[in-house]
Amino acid sequence: MTDFNTLLNDNCFSDDPEVQRAAASELEHNFGAEIMCQDMAHSVQFAHHAKGCIIAAAKLSENVVIYQNVTIGSNMKFNKLTQEWEKMGNPVIGKNVVIADGAKILGPVIIGDNTVIGANAMITKDVPANSVAFGVSQVKPKDPNYDLIFHMPMPTPADVIAASQTLIDRYNAQEH
Known part of the structure; x- marks a missing residue:
């Protein structure tokens, strides 16, 4: 099995359409991920090998971090009265944006630089730079x-285990 980073590179940056198709198929089969982006920086990172991610973005800028089960794509609709498509276009994700687990970013929206999209957020409107987006298109300024x-550096596994043990101990103490 080809490793995730090689598949991501082949899928997103290869000039050979056949290499791209093969990598896309293997990404979907092995990781449950579909990643299509018109303009993607090489520094974009996917946590947990993009498990469950469906990414159809116009642009993923430098140093974007995307966690698992994230959906980025369109929400276009066809207007039967005007016989025209509306809300065409996929999201543009600015620099240094972190998109947490399960978030959805849909439509022709721009997510500003240095923004955090919270877990399970549903974002269908532009989000200004230096913000935290959460819930359904809710936004507040990010604490600098x-x-x-x-x-x-991220915390070590030992740090996370120790913090979790403290919570377990606190829970166990409540039982008495």
């Missing part, structure tokens, strides 16, 4: 003193 979800 914090990075949410992703910041290098």
Whole structure:
């Protein structure tokens, strides 16, 4: 089995359409991911090998981080009265954006630089730079003193296990 990063590179950056098709098929089969992007920076990162991600973006800018089960795509509709398509176009994701687990970004929207899209958010409107988006198209300013979800260096597995054990101990203490 070809590793995720090789498949991602072949799917998104190869000049050979046959190499792209083969990589796309293997990404879908092995990782449950579809990744199609008109303009994608090489620095884009997918956590958990993009498991469950469906990505149809106009642009993924530098240093974007996308977690699992994220959907980015269109929400166009056909107007029967005017006989025209409306809301055409896929999202543009700005620089240094983090998109958390299960988020959906749909339609011709722009997600501004340095923004965090919260877990399970449904975003159908533009989000200004330096924001936190959550719920259904809810937005608030991002606190400049914090990075949410992703910041290098990431905590070690031992750090996460220790923090989880503290919670388990706290829970167990409540039982008595």
